[in-house]
Amino acid sequence: MVRENRKGLRARFQKQVDKLVEAYTASIPFDWKLYPYDIAGSIAHARMLAKQGIISDKEAKTITEGLASIKQEIEQGKFQFKPELEDIHMNIEARLLERVGEVGGKLHTARSRNDQVALSMRLFTKEAIAETLVKLRGFQQALISLAEANKGVVMPGYTHLQPAQPVLLAHHLLAYFEMLQRDIDRFRDCLKRTDVMPLGSGALAGVAYDVDRDFLARELGFSRISQNSMDAVSDRDFVVEYEAAASLTMMHLSRLAEEIILWSSGEFNFIELDEAYATGSSIMPQKKNPDVAELVRGKTGRVYGKLMALLTTLKGLPLAYNRDIQEDKEGLFDTVDTLLSSLEVFTGMVRTLRVKAENTGQAARQGYILATDLADYLVKKGEPFRTAHDIVSRLVSYAMEKGKSFGELSLSEYKDFSPLFGEDVYSITVTSSVAAKDVVGGTAPRQVEQALVTAKKIIGEGES
Numbered sequence: 404m405v406r407e408n409r410k411g412l413r414a415r416f417q418k419q420v421d422k423l424v425e426a427y428t429a430s431i432p433f434d435w436k437l438y439p440y441d442i443a444g445s446i447a448h449a450r451m452l453a454k455q456g457i458i459s460d461k462e463a464k465t466i467t468e469g470l471a472s473i474k475q476e477i478e479q480g481k482f483q484f485k486p487e488l489e490d491i492h493m494n495i496e497a498r499l500l501e502r503v504g505e506v507g508g509k510l511h512t513a514r515s516r517n518d519q520v521a522l523s524m525r526l527f528t529k530e531a532i533a534e535t536l537v538k539l540r541g542f543q544q545a546l547i548s549l550a551e552a553n554k555g556v557v558m559p560g561y562t563h564l565q566p567a568q569p570v571l572l573a574h575h576l577l578a579y580f581e582m583l584q585r586d587i588d589r590f591r592d593c594l595k596r597t598d599v600m601p602l603g604s605g606a607l608a609g610v611a612y613d614v615d616r617d618f619l620a621r622e623l624g625f626s627r628i629s630q631n632s633m634d635a636v637s638d639r640d641f642v643v644e645y646e647a648a649a650s651l652t653m654m655h656l657s658r659l660a661e662e663i664i665l666w667s668s669g670e671f672n673f674i675e676l677d678e679a680y681a682t683g684s685s686i687m688p689q690k691k692n693p694d695v696a697e698l699v700r701g702k703t704g705r706v707y708g709k710l711m712a713l714l715t716t717l718k719g720l721p722l723a724y725n726r727d728i729q730e731d732k733e734g735l736f737d738t739v740d741t742l743l744s745s746l747e748v749f750t751g752m753v754r755t756l757r758v759k760a761e762n763t764g765q766a767a768r769q770g771y772i773l774a775t776d777l778a779d780y781l782v783k784k785g786e787p788f789r790t791a792h793d794i795v796s797r798l799v800s801y802a803m804e805k806g807k808s809f810g811e812l813s814l815s816e817y818k819d820f821s822p823l824f825g826e827d828v829y830s831i832t833v834t835s836s837v838a839a840k841d842v843v844g845g846t847a848p849r850q851v852e853q854a855l856v857t858a859k860k861i862i863g864e865g866e867s
């Protein structure tokens with residue numbers, strides 16, 4: 404039977420396909436994953452054919468029951484996938500013929516593998532987006548919890564990786580909340596264009612039967628139907644969009660991964676990773692390595708790679724379907740697996756890490772991190788900012804030369820640089836510096852508190 408089906412596609416050929424060609428062209432080693440979507444699509448299609456009087460109700464019943472039992476076979480590990488049947492679609496159809504006999508051959512009426520595979524890919528991607536959104540929300544939740552548990556903690560904020568101005572750790576973490584929020588928006592946006600039902604496009608031109616495409620869309624949970632059959636069977640821009648959104652999310656995760664790696668180093672010593680999320684060294688017993696963060700950073704390259712691969716695959720394709728398009732699958736499957744597992748493990752790592760507030764606070768007090776605040780102080784006493792910057796710049800060189808911190812300089816030393824300096828210069832501290840950034844989006848505790856309330860509201864709405 405299997406061989407006969409295979410021959411069905413090759414009826415006009417005298418020869419069997421070469422074994423090498425069979426192995427090279429088969430997609431079953433990876434597209435077997437599409438079985439639930441292929442079967443759901445076929446069941447809806449059979450019902451539609453019956454509703455339209457193209458096949459009888461009895462035939463539709465036989466077909467849909469046959470498909471349901473094939474699904475069970477696959478789930479119980481009893482199904483034998485055959486590379487000579489190329490892909491999941493033909494594997495399932497051949498098995499249907501074996502199980503229900505000739506009537507199974509009616510399922511492929513008004514359909515082609517081209518619209519069939521487009522449908523499976525869209526159903527798969529829609530589900531992947533839903534799972535991705537849940538994981539992104541979970542990660543945002545972990546960021547909020549860590550920020551809340553360390554509300555008053557200060558740390559140096561950096562530019563060029565040089566200590567720049569003190570900030571609240573919660574403010575730093577909420578920067579990632581914002582990035583992730585934009586990622587969520589991108590996946591939701593991608594969903595709108597993925598949510599389009601392609602059946603009825605046939606091989607490329609549409610089908611010569613009175614099909615009900617809206618019925619199919621409703622049955623399969625799509626909100627729209629495609630408007631051009633040639634486009635519907637040959638474009639995979641929704642896959643590109645998923646991979647692009649995934650690349651941006653991985654880029655964001657990778658930036659935080661880099662910070663976690665730095666912060667857990669002996670040099671920074673800002674955080675301690677939970678033992679369950681760190682590894683030891685085989686020869687250096689003192690080591691506790693941030694491998695999870697390193698792998699998230701490393702796997703980012705892999706996700707970018709899949710995006711570039713697919714863009715390149717698609718760029719030269721004439722309308723409509725070409726076999727090149729089969730290359731959409733492994734990249735997408737790998738991207739989804741990599742993104743979901745990265746989000747999951749990263750969430751656990753963030754949830755369990757411990758912040759060493761004494762160390763971040765100490766680092767925030769070191770050096771001349773309050774130099775900008777001294778300049779702001781002079782500006783508030785009437786000095787133009789550029790002059791104030793100049794004065795403080797000279798003051799910093801002087802203090803460095805003397806080996807003194809700002810707090811150790813005497814008032815007369817200050818006054819040598821500007822008569823505007825008074826006793827109140829000593830009330831400039833890390834705490835006052837942070838509190839002064841009381842602007843929407845700034846690091847003042849009042850603003851960060853507000854940002855946390857907003858973030859929790861966004862999470863609480865939960866319409867992910």
Ligand code: ARG
Pocket residue numbers: 430434489490516517520724726728729
């Ligand atoms: N396995 C194929 C793919 O993934 C299914 C479509 C095959 N269509 C064809 N005309 N050969 O793209």
